[in-house]
Amino acid sequence: MQPRQIELMPPQIDGQRVTFRWRVDPESALYRRTEFTLGFPGDIDLSRVPKRLWWDLAFICLHPQWLLLRPCRIRIPLRLSAGERQFWLQLLRNGWDTLAAMGPAEHRGEPLGIRIISGDQDLPRTPVSGSRFGSSFSGGKDSLLQAGLLCELTQRPLLVATTSPLPPLEDHDTARRRHVFESIQQRRDIQFVEVASDFRGLWDNGFAASRGHPIGVNELTDTFLYTASLLAVGAAVGASRLFVASEAEVQDNRVVENRIVQHNHFMYSAATHRALDRLLTPYGIRLSSTTWPLYSMQVQQLLWTRYPDLCDLQYSCWRVPKGQETCSQCEQCLRIAMTALSDGENPERMGIDLPRLLAFAPTFEPLADPPAPSPGVTGAGARAASTSRRLSHMMDSVRRVSLPHLARCLARRSIRRLISRETINLLQDFRRIRKRASRFQRPAALGAREAFFAWLDPDLRERLIAIYTKRFPTEPHEFHVGILERSQALTRRATSMLGA
Ligand SMILES: [Zn+2]
Numbered sequence: 001m002q003p004r005q006i007e008l009m010p011p012q013i014d015g016q017r018v019t020f021r022w023r024v025d026p027e028s029a030l031y032r033r034t035e036f037t038l039g040f041p042g043d044i045d046l047s048r049v050p051k052r053l054w055w056d057l058a059f060i061c062l063h064p065q066w067l068l069l070r071p072c073r074i075r076i077p078l079r080l081s082a083g084e085r086q087f088w089l090q091l092l093r094n095g096w097d098t099l100a101a102m103g104p105a106e107h108r109g110e111p112l113g114i115r116i117i118s119g120d121q122d123l124p125r126t127p128v129s130g131s132r133f134g135s136s137f138s139g140g141k142d143s144l145l146q147a148g149l150l151c152e153l154t155q156r157p158l159l160v161a162t163t164s165p166l167p168p169l170e171d172h173d174t175a176r177r178r179h180v181f182e183s184i185q186q187r188r189d190i191q192f193v194e195v196a197s198d199f200r201g202l203w204d205n206g207f208a209a210s211r212g213h214p215i216g217v218n219e220l221t222d223t224f225l226y227t228a229s230l231l232a233v234g235a236a237v238g239a240s241r242l243f244v245a246s247e248a249e250v251q252d253n254r255v256v257e258n259r260i261v262q263h264n265h266f267m268y269s270a271a272t273h274r275a276l277d278r279l280l281t282p283y284g285i286r287l288s289s290t291t292w293p294l295y296s297m298q299v300q301q302l303l304w305t306r307y308p309d310l311c312d313l314q315y316s317c318w319r320v321p322k323g324q325e326t327c328s329q330c331e332q333c334l335r336i337a338m339t340a341l342s343d344g345e346n347p348e349r350m351g352i353d354l355p356r357l358l359a360f361a362p363t364f365e366p367l368a369d370p371p372a373p374s375p376g377v378t379g380a381g382a383r384a385a386s387t388s389r390r391l392s393h394m395m396d397s398v399r400r401v402s403l404p405h406l407a408r409c410l411a412r413r414s415i416r417r418l419i420s421r422e423t424i425n426l427l428q429d430f431r432r433i434r435k436r437a438s439r440f441q442r443p444a445a446l447g448a449r450e451a452f453f454a455w456l457d458p459d460l461r462e463r464l465i466a467i468y469t470k471r472f473p474t475e476p477h478e479f480h481v482g483i484l485e486r487s488q489a490l491t492r493r494a495t496s497m498l499g500a
Helices: 051-066 082-101 141-153 175-187 217-237 270-279 296-306 331-342 354-363 383-400 403-411 421-437 450-455 461-471 477-495
Strands: 004-008 012-014 017-025 035-039 072-078 114-121 132-136 158-163 191-197 239-243 253-256 259-262 286-288
Touching: 004 051, 017 051, 035 217, 051 072, 051 082, 051 217, 082 114, 082 259, 082 270, 082 477, 132 141, 132 217, 141 296, 141 461, 158 217, 175 191, 191 217, 217 239, 253 477, 259 477, 270 286, 270 450, 270 477, 296 331, 296 383, 296 461, 331 354, 331 383, 331 403, 354 403, 354 421, 383 421, 403 421, 450 461, 450 477
Parallel strands: 004 072, 072 114, 132 158, 132 239, 158 191, 239 286
Antiparallel strands: 004 017, 012 017, 017 035, 035 191, 253 259
């Protein structure tokens, strides 16, 4: 097969809008158009962003899509060192090993089939000024906890939200999302910046699946966009210590046929972020995550106990239709609601509609009656292990929900509602669901992953460890040191020649 030619044009800055363009020959059904923009608020001084950083952002946003366009040649007018070409090709290789593992068998072991041909224009990376802290922000439990932590531990952190609708989803367009963005600014001393982009609308989101990789294109690219927005705004406002939340599950990896296969969402694994961190060193930028040691469920538990004045802003459901706060009819809604209920909290605080959720619960396969066969976990990615762990913890949460507590939540402070036929029926149904959840084996208690503490930002590390170990036991080093070492091997492979 003739390799596809992909030519990157110089990023164009026009007022507060930056446009990234490229040409693809022959064209691919992946793209509806081959350009996207990042739009910044008027008070963000883009002249403070190093010119070279815009090129890095183009690579960060676009490179995962090249995995879907192989074999291909990437041409850019800029001069890249051999170490840098090696960096991108190895990061792509790391991604391809995971993508190939979840696709048709014939892809495994194929050469990468991507070349980067650089030009002769020199554009050095220059340091950004300032050392403030900043985080990418969506309102999801991970970024909300990270925002809470940075507000507690640092001075007036920067929070950067990226609004980029992915049709037909409406989660970037809801009134609830506006409410979350406004409220966080009222409740904390932060600098909040919202970046607008048409990036997520430019591809056919089913393209990867049509090629046999059961994953949405957005699952390969979304967080790269959010990271890019954060880097640009951080450089403009003097925030160089930047964080993108990434929980313990995303770090899961294993060896399959001599290759390290990561979680399907390797776009924000520590292996990926810690590699990018090294690439960004010449700018004086540090990229990391506060949440690497915590499991997804612990993120919510810590958010609700440590920051009860923020937890109602949790915005986790991406299936939410425009007029609602959450869909209350998806696995994600069920999981976060059961976590809250089992800890004696009321999930309606974060916009869950409990009656609707309880009507949905028995349609969720593992809770169905008659029992569905042992819930299957598909995909060869390292997500399989974390999916089954997640499920057993969700079932444990269901089992631990107290009926009197659920009744109080359903009553919404009305005696009349409490004794209504509807409430009584819902409680009876839930009692049956709870029984079904007991079919699952009880999981061991979750601990914060001790070995991952070493990855935490050195200025925050001790204080974060104190917060995490006060709330949770630790999962001893030897339980996950293999994951740590494989993750570090991936980072090392990508970065070993940088600066050479
Ligand atoms: Zn939902």
